Amino acid sequence: QSALTQPASVSGSPGQSITISCTGTSSDVGNYNRVSWFQQHPGKVPKVLIYGDSKRPSGVSNRFSGSKSGNTASLTISGLQAEDEADYYCCSYAGNSVYVFGTGTKVAVL
Amino acid sequence: QVQLVQSGAEVKKPGASVKLSCKASGFTFTTYALHWVRQAPGQRLEWMGWINAGNGNTKYSQTFQDRVTITRDTSATTAYMELSSLRYEDTAVYYCARELTGTLDNWGQGTLVTVSS
Numbered sequence: 001q002s003a004l005t006q007p008a009s010v011s012g013s014p015g016q017s018i019t020i021s022c023t024g025t026s027s028d029v030g031n032y033n034r035v036s037w038f039q040q041h042p043g044k045v046p047k048v049l050i051y052g053d054s055k056r057p058s059g060v061s062n063r064f065s066g067s068k069s070g071n072t073a074s075l076t077i078s079g080l081q082a083e084d085e086a087d088y089y090c091c092s093y094a095g096n097s098v099y100v101f102g103t104g105t106k107v108a109v110l
Numbered sequence: 111q112v113q114l115v116q117s118g119a120e121v122k123k124p125g126a127s128v129k130l131s132c133k134a135s136g137f138t139f140t141t142y143a144l145h146w147v148r149q150a151p152g153q154r155l156e157w158m159g160w161i162n163a164g165n166g167n168t169k170y171s172q173t174f175q176d177r178v179t180i181t182r183d184t185s186a187t188t189a190y191m192e193l194s195s196l197r198y199e200d201t202a203v204y205y206c207a208r209e210l211t212g213t214l215d216n217w218g219q220g221t222l223v224t225v226s227s
Contacts, residue, residue, distance in 0.1 A: 001171065001172060001173075003154065034212045034213075036212070036213040036214070038155070038214075040155075045205065045217045045218075045219060045220060046147075046155065046205070046207075046214075046217060047217075048213050048214060048215055051211060051212060051213035051215075052211065052212060052213070055211075057213075057215065089154065089155050091155075091157070091213075091214075093212065096169070097160070097169035098157075098169060098171065098172075099145070099157045099160075100157060101147075101154060101155045101156060101157055102154070103154055104154040104155070
């Protein structure tokens with residue numbers, strides 16, 4: 001199972017919106033409504049931001065939103081804040097009880 | 111509250127095995143699946159496998175299929191992950207995480223495994 005493809009880095013200024021893509025295949029991202037997004041600050045444990053492609057757990061800021069088109073899922077962070085500087089990972093169910101993570105994206109707030 | 115508390119750091123020699131634990135509390139252990147995810151230094155998250163804590167069924171990533179074994183002890187509400195034939199590149203932080211509605215909603219604090227001669 002190959003890792004999902006994410007851009008290595010994305011940057012934006014405070015207050016801007018940025019979008020991180022996560023490209024898989026018709027066997028994983030494109031075949032199930034089960035993409036999650038995780039935020040990980042340096043040295044910290046990952047935290048779920050989005051599940052089921054676009055659902056937000058309680059307590060997660062509504063500045064984070066998820067969407068999907070075909071084999072590509074996306075995470076949008078609106079109103080970018082300094083605290084959003086972190087690594088972001090997508091993860092998809094890939095069938096046959098298998099999951100796969102993305103390559104990860106480092107977000108920089110300029 | 112939901113808690114996953116993992117065992118402490120390990121140092122192992124190449125070729126050895128390591129068995130990590132993940133003690134669960136604050137929820138009904140047998141009604142959830144627990145996953146194991148690892149992260150080598152400066153690298154991405156990597157899914158290793160999971161166990162249905164109720165019936166003990168497991169599924170492993172093809173990457174680790176031949177070397178990983180995930181088990182659980184329902185009386186101790188603890189999941190275990192054993193990785194054999196350790197290599198230098200297995201040096202990583204290993205996380206356990208609970209699955210809820212198709213995502214990993216609670217994570218352990220992680221266990222650092224260092225493979226060194």
